[in-house]
Amino acid sequence: MGVWNYIWAVIxxxxxxxxxxxxxxxxxxxxxxxxxxxxxxxxxxxxxxDLPIGVVDNDNSSVSRNFRRQLDATQLGRVxxxxxxxxxxxxxxxGKIAGFCVIPKNxxxxxxxxxxxxxxxYVNGLYFVSGALAYKDLxxxxxxxxxxVQREVLRARGVPDNQIMGLIRPIDIDTHQIGNVYTNYGxxxxxxxxxxxxxxxxxxxxxxxxxxxxKYETSRHLVKTAGDSIFNVLAGKLAIYTVLFSAIGLxxxxxxxxxxxxxxxxxxxxxxxxxxxxxxxxxxxxxxLFGCLPVPRLALSVGALxxxxxxxxxxxxxxxxxxxxxxxxxxxxxxxxHYYLFYVQEDxxxxxxxxxxxxxxxxxxxxxxxxxxxxxxxxxxINQNFPKE
Amino acid sequence: xxxKKTFFGQWLQDFWGICTHELRQIFSDWGVMLIFxxxxxxxxxxxxxxxxxxxLNETPIAIVDEAACPESRRYIRELDATREVKVAWKCxxxxxxxxxxxxxxxKGVVLFPSDFGQKLAHNETAxxxxxxxxxxxxxxxxxxxxSNFVMLNEVGSIQIERYNALGYTGQExxxxxxxxxxxxxxxxxxxxxxxxxxxxxxxxxxIQQTMFYGMSxxxxxxxxxxxxxxxxxxxxxxxGVGRVVLGRGAAYWLVYMAVSLYIVFIVPAxxxxxxxGNYWDVILLILFFVTDCVxxxxxxxxxxxxxxxxxxxxxxxxxVCLFLTGxxxxxxxxxxxxxxxxxxxxxxxxxxxxxxxxxAGGDLSAAFTQMFYMTIQTVVYYFLxxxxxxxxxxxxxxxxxxxxxxxxxxxxxxxxxxxxxxxxGGEKSLKRVRAERQKLLSEETDD
Numbered sequence: 001m002g003v004w005n006y007i008w009a010v011i012x013x014x015x016x017x018x019x020x021x022x023x024x025x026x027x028x029x030x031x032x033x034x035x036x037x038x039x040x041x042x043x044x045x046x047x048x049x050d051l052p053i054g055v056v057d058n059d060n061s062s063v064s065r066n067f068r069r070q071l072d073a074t075q076l077g078r079v080x081x082x083x084x085x086x087x088x089x090x091x092x093x094x095g096k097i098a099g100f101c102v103i104p105k106n107x108x109x110x111x112x113x114x115x116x117x118x119x120x121x122y123v124n125g126l127y128f129v130s131g132a133l134a135y136k137d138l139x140x141x142x143x144x145x146x147x148x149v150q151r152e153v154l155r156a157r158g159v160p161d162n163q164i165m166g167l168i169r170p171i172d173i174d175t176h177q178i179g180n181v182y183t184n185y186g187x188x189x190x191x192x193x194x195x196x197x198x199x200x201x202x203x204x205x206x207x208x209x210x211x212x213x214x215k216y217e218t219s220r221h222l223v224k225t226a227g228d229s230i231f232n233v234l235a236g237k238l239a240i241y242t243v244l245f246s247a248i249g250l251x252x253x254x255x256x257x258x259x260x261x262x263x264x265x266x267x268x269x270x271x272x273x274x275x276x277x278x279x280x281x282x283x284x285x286x287x288x289l290f291g292c293l294p295v296p297r298l299a300l301s302v303g304a305l306x307x308x309x310x311x312x313x314x315x316x317x318x319x320x321x322x323x324x325x326x327x328x329x330x331x332x333x334x335x336x337x338h339y340y341l342f343y344v345q346e347d348x349x350x351x352x353x354x355x356x357x358x359x360x361x362x363x364x365x366x367x368x369x370x371x372x373x374x375x376x377x378x379x380x381x382i383n384q385n386f387p388k389e
Numbered sequence: 390x391x392x393k394k395t396f397f398g399q400w401l402q403d404f405w406g407i408c409t410h411e412l413r414q415i416f417s418d419w420g421v422m423l424i425f426x427x428x429x430x431x432x433x434x435x436x437x438x439x440x441x442x443x444x445l446n447e448t449p450i451a452i453v454d455e456a457a458c459p460e461s462r463r464y465i466r467e468l469d470a471t472r473e474v475k476v477a478w479k480c481x482x483x484x485x486x487x488x489x490x491x492x493x494x495x496k497g498v499v500l501f502p503s504d505f506g507q508k509l510a511h512n513e514t515a516x517x518x519x520x521x522x523x524x525x526x527x528x529x530x531x532x533x534x535x536s537n538f539v540m541l542n543e544v545g546s547i548q549i550e551r552y553n554a555l556g557y558t559g560q561e562x563x564x565x566x567x568x569x570x571x572x573x574x575x576x577x578x579x580x581x582x583x584x585x586x587x588x589x590x591x592x593x594x595x596i597q598q599t600m601f602y603g604m605s606x607x608x609x610x611x612x613x614x615x616x617x618x619x620x621x622x623x624x625x626x627x628x629g630v631g632r633v634v635l636g637r638g639a640a641y642w643l644v645y646m647a648v649s650l651y652i653v654f655i656v657p658a659x660x661x662x663x664x665x666g667n668y669w670d671v672i673l674l675i676l677f678f679v680t681d682c683v684x685x686x687x688x689x690x691x692x693x694x695x696x697x698x699x700x701x702x703x704x705x706x707x708x709v710c711l712f713l714t715g716x717x718x719x720x721x722x723x724x725x726x727x728x729x730x731x732x733x734x735x736x737x738x739x740x741x742x743x744x745x746x747x748x749a750g751g752d753l754s755a756a757f758t759q760m761f762y763m764t765i766q767t768v769v770y771y772f773l774x775x776x777x778x779x780x781x782x783x784x785x786x787x788x789x790x791x792x793x794x795x796x797x798x799x800x801x802x803x804x805x806x807x808x809x810x811x812x813x814g815g816e817k818s819l820k821r822v823r824a825e826r827q828k829l830l831s832e833e834t835d836d
Contacts, residue, residue, distance in 0.1 A: 016809045027701035038709055041724065048722040093751040094758065095741055098719065111568055114561075118570035125578030126586045126744045130719035132530070135575065142571045143541070149568040159555070166512040167555075170547040171540050174516050175533065178490070180523035185718060188526060197705055208701050215697075218814030297420045297606075300700045305428070308707060312439050318583045319525050322445040327438060344524040349491040 006227035010236025013225055017209070018240070028205055028241075032248050035197045040260065043186030050078040051130050053137065054088040054100030057081065061108030067145055076137040092124050099123030099134035111149055129185065179348030180263055187262050191343060192316040194252055195275060196336050199282045200307035202245050206286035207303045209237060210377075211296025219381035230378035234370075238283055245283075249275035257347075265350030273360070274342045281335035281366035291373025294380035295387050310336040338362040400632055407636030414607055415640060420696075424603040429595065429648045436591050437660040443584035448531040449477035451486040451495040458506025460547075464517075464539055468499065473535035486520075496522045497532035512551060530581075577663070577749040589662060589748055590716045590740045592652050597682050597736040598707050600645055605690040605699035612694055630775045638683040638774075645679045653747070665750030674742050674756060681735040681763045684770035691777040714740040738762045792829050 018024040053071060057064050072079040080097060082088040088100040101121035104110075110117035121138045125131040147168045154164050180187055213219035226232035253271050256262045264271075286303060293299045312318070313331040320328045331337045338359045345355030380386055394402065415421055450468075454461050469476040477495055480486040486498040498520040508515035519536050521529040545566055552562035578585045653675055657664050666674075693699050712718060713731035723731065731737045742756035742763070749755065784791065799806060810822040 013812050016812050019804060020806065020809050020813075023698055023701055027698075031702070031705050035705055035709070038712075038727075042712060042727055043718060044722070044724050048719050050721070051719060052721060090751075090755065093749045093755045094745055095715075095720075107569075114564040114568070116564055116567060116570050118572055120572045120574065122574045122576060124749070125575045125581050126589075126748055127715065127719055128581070128583075128586050128717050130721070131575070131578070132581060135573070139571075139573070142569060146567065146569050150565065153565060153568070163512060166514055167548065167551055169514050169544070170509060170512075170551065171544050172514050172516045173536055173540055174518040176518060176520045177523045177529060178520055183523075183526075183529070185526075188523070193708065197708070200705060204700050204704055208697060211697065216814060216818065218818055221813070221815035221818070224815070296697055298423070300697050301420070301423055301428070304700050304704050305432075308704070309435070309439075311708060312436070316525055317527070318440060318443070318587075319445055319527060322442050322527070322583075323439060324441050340524075344493070344522075345491070348522065348524050351491050355491060 002227065003229075003232060006225070006229065006232040007236040007239065010222070010226050010233060011239055013222070014209075014237055014240050017212075024205070024209070027208070028201060028244060029248065031201055032198060032252070036194060036252060036255065039186070039190040039194055040255070043184075043189065046182055046184030046186045047076075048130060048133060048185075049075055051076055051134055051137070052080050052097045053077045053134050054080050054082050054091060054097045056083070056085055056088050056100060056102045058105040059103045059107040063108045063111060063145075063149075064103045067103065067141065070144070071137070071141050074137055074141070076133050089122070092122060095124065095127055097124075098127065098130035099138060101138055179265065179344075190256065191262065191347065192314060192336070192340055193311070194256070195249070195278055195339055195343075196311050196314065198245065198249055198252065198275075199278060199310055199336050199339075200304075202241070202279060202282040203286040203289070203303045203307045204300065205245075206238070206241060206283055207290045207296070207299045209241070210287070210290045211299060213381065214294060214384060214386065215296050217384055219384060223378065223381050230374050230381065233381070234287060234374075238287075242279060242283065245279045246276050249279050262347075264347050266346035266352060270346045270352065270356070271343070274339055274346065274356075277342075277360060277363040278335055278339045281338070281363040284366045284368075284370050285335060287370040287377075288373055291370060291377040291380075294377060306334075310334045313337060314340045316340050332362070335363055335366055403629060404632045404636045404639070407633055408639040411637045411640035412643070414611075415603075415644060418607060418610065420610075421603045421607050424599050424606065425644060425648065428602075429599045430651065432595050432599070433592050433652050433656040434659075436588055436595075437584070437656065437662075440584035440588050441660065443582035443588075444580050445527045445531060446472055447475040448473060448497065448528055449495045450474045450497040450499060450532060451478040451480050451489050452476055453480045453483055453486050453498060453500045455482075455503040456501040456505035456507075458509075460509050460515075460543070461501040461505050461517075464501070464543055465499075467539045467542065468535055471535040471538060473531035490520070490522060493522075496528040499532075499536060509547065527583075584660075585663065585748060586716045586744065588660075589657075589744055590711060590714050592656060593678065593739045593743050594707065594710055594714070594736045596645065596649050596652060596679070597685070597734065597739070598710070599648075600641060600682050601686040601689060601703070602699055604641060604686040605693040605703070606696055608690045609693045609696035609698060613696055630778050633778060634684075634687060634771065634774045638680075638687060641683050641686070642679060645682070646675070649675045649679055653743070657747075663748050663750070666747035667752060670753050670756075671743075671747055673753070674739075674746060674760065677760050677763045677767070678735060678739040678742075681739070681767045681770070684767055684774050685735050687774040688770050688777055691774075691781060710734050710736050713737050716740065716744065732762070732766075735763060735766055738766070788829055792826070 055068050055071065057068060068079050068081070071077050082091070082100065085102055088097070091097045092100055099122055101119055103119055104117050107117040107119075119142055123131045123135045123138070150168050151164055154167060155161070159167070177183055213222050222233055223230065226236060250272055253268065253275050257264045257268045257271060285306075289303050289306065290299045293302060313320070313334050314336040315331060320331055342356045342359040345351040345359070349355060415425070452465050454465065465476060468474055474497070478486070478489055480489065483498070483500060486495070486500075489495045490498060500518040500520070502516065502518070505515045505517060519532055521532045523529055548566040549562045552565055557565055575581065653671060654664070690699075692702075713727065713734060714737050715723070715731070720728070738759040742759035745751045745755040745759070746753070807819060807822060810818040
């Protein structure tokens with residue numbers, strides 16, 4: 001009975017703190033709202049369209065004009081014409097165009113006389129997505145032109161149409177994108193960036209609320225309120241934030257997989273579970289970090305460093321196997337990594353419990369980590385013997 | 390008493406005084422030192438280590454060869470030979486391959502349907518299917534590129550066979566299959582390597598963000614101690630705004646020129662990132678960028694009232710800034726709104742200019758637009774910073790009125806700060822809150 005009273009007292013006390021300092025609401029609800037707004041609106045359409053692609057047409061024939069027109073008509077590309085190579089190169093160097101191609105002089109007549117003219121194209125790989133897409137677009141156009149020329153030649157030589165296709169295109173590839181049929185960047189990045197930001201916000205917020213107790217020397221009173229038990233202190237404090245962040249997390253999952261119809265192979269209920277596990281494990285990490293370093297400012301700096309690294313080490317952009325071996329193991333220490341693996345199983349493959357149970361256990365294991373530092377944290381709270389700033 | 394000085398002499402003296410004062414503040418605050426020097430120096434190294442390889446090679450894939458014909462086997466051998474993928478498993482059927490994919494032993498599947506060889510023999514189009522794990526787009530890119538390369542190559546040789554069958558031989562059939570040749574160039578980032586663009590962007594953002602966090606921390610600290618950064622020299626009766634903004638700025642500028650030179654020249658050299666820019670061009674760019682960042686930070690740090698709040702409110706801005714530079718999602722596809730938001734940050738232009746100049750090897754003209762925008766930003770932020778200073782001074786001089794206003798609002802909200810203080814921190818806190826209030830009310834507001 002007594003324990004509940006103590007925890008309840010801590011909860012009521014925490015409400016007072018939140019009421020007095022709007023930063024607790026801004027820092028959690030406000031920040032997550034902003035991030036959700038950003039990721040849901042930034043990648044409009046999911047795949048860039050009408051990328052500026054330069055064409056230097058030295059030929060000016062019907063074939064080269066047709067090439068230009070067709071390139072312009074692709075969904076990805078928008079043609080910008082240049083008079084010479086150096087002008088186009090400079091524009092590409094400035095990042096104004098994603099790439100360009102040079103159509104050689106006499107292309108048409110060379111084509112007619114089988115002299116195999118060569119189109120040269122250049123892409124700027126420093127603007128990653130636009131460069132890669134421009135590359136794809138230009139390559140497709142060259143291959144289509146090739147096919148078109150072949151078809152004309154074959155027709156002229158009297159090859160029947162039903163044979164032509166087999167001659168021009170003996171092999172074709174049918175591509176299936178598992179888990180993101182539309183190659184949608186918005187879906188791809190938001191799926192992990194949003195929970196990742198939630199992890200970041202939780203870690204910072206929990207360290208902040210614990211740190212402020214030390215900074216304003218209210219921690220001793222807090223431990224007293226909690227009946228001299230650090231367990232009650234954490235139970236009370238974290239109860240509020242767990243409810244708050246779980247609610248935010250559930251709303252985000254609901255927004256992604258229900259309202260905005262992100263692709264989902266599995267069940268949204270399992271993703272609810274995933275986000276709650278992420279919330280809990282992030283809180284545990286935050287408590288652990290603060291327990292190790294009960295100096296508010298230092299703990300915040302370390303928490304910031306840690307949580308920003310989490311994005312890279314989750315391995316959803318550059319996969320872990322492309323990193324140096326001795327850094328890969330580090331990824332296990334980030335709840336976001338396990339959330340990502342959970343998400344892959346549930347969302348992309350729809351594997352269900354059989355697929356993600358190891359990740360769920362990993363995330364639950366994080367909850368044990370703070371136990372190590374509880375005595376130290378209690379000492380810090382009572383003695384207030386660490387630098388306050 | 391002091392002798393009378395010319396305006397300029399006085400200006401310089403004040404400027405120097407403020408600048409050295411701020412430097413002393415920076416170097417005596419180890420939290421700020423931690424951010425400026427440990428984070429500023431270690432972060433660039435850390436990110437380079439993370440993205441050191443930058444390229445994903447040999448993605449494991451599974452093959453389901455239902456055709457089992459010479460053509461499919463050759464295709465598989467060639468796939469295995471590409472840099473992008475590695476044939477890790479050969480499966481009996483799709484179900485087995487799917488299971489491997491779900492267990493994440495393979496990141497893609499290539500399926501040759503049973504009619505693959507037959508169709509090739511009949512001079513029809515044979516279709517093979519690829520299935521890519523989209524959990525990372527790099528898996529997809531690798532599988533797609535590898536299978537396309539092999540396809541184009543195979544198509545070439547099959548076409549020649551078919552044309553031979555139709556009676557075209559030798560050079561003629563080669564010319565027919567490839568009437569138009571192409572040559573591809575990706576001069577700045579040959580292998581679409583991740584670190585070339587991402588790490589470069591992160592490097593400059595580290596300059597912007599650490600400066601902002603550090604400065605905000607210091608502003609918060611000074612506010613807590615009731616020593617505002619904004620206090621103007623008294624004798625100036627409100628005219629010294631310029632020298633305060635510039636004097637404080639100069640302190641950060643000095644520190645950050647040093648940090649930036651390290652980040653921009655030494656770090657890329659350690660990790661072999663391209664440094665194709667002209668040395669003095671890059672120096673000039675850094676001058677523009679750091680100056681811009683200083684006024685940017687001076688403006689926005691005004692929002693910070695307590696030492697630690699900057700992380701709580703603005704840490705999430707870092708990843709957002711990275712996207713706003715346009716190195717991944719292209720600037721031409723930004724919506725109007727986010728385009729406008731991207732103009733807020735010096736990093737947007739700094740990163741682009743640095744990429745164009747140092748990584749792509751352009752001269753100043755390749756970064757002219759960005760430097761022009763940075764100049765505008767610098768001017769705008771300078772004026773905003775001076776206005777923030779006025780505002781801050783007004784706040785300092787109207788503390789009492791503001792306290793009264795706050796108490797009125799509290800009353801409406803039903804917030805009793807003294808009661809709160811007692812519950813939160815006991816007798817001690819209550820005393821402190823009362824004392825603070827008393828102190829504020831008794832203070833003479835100087836006008």
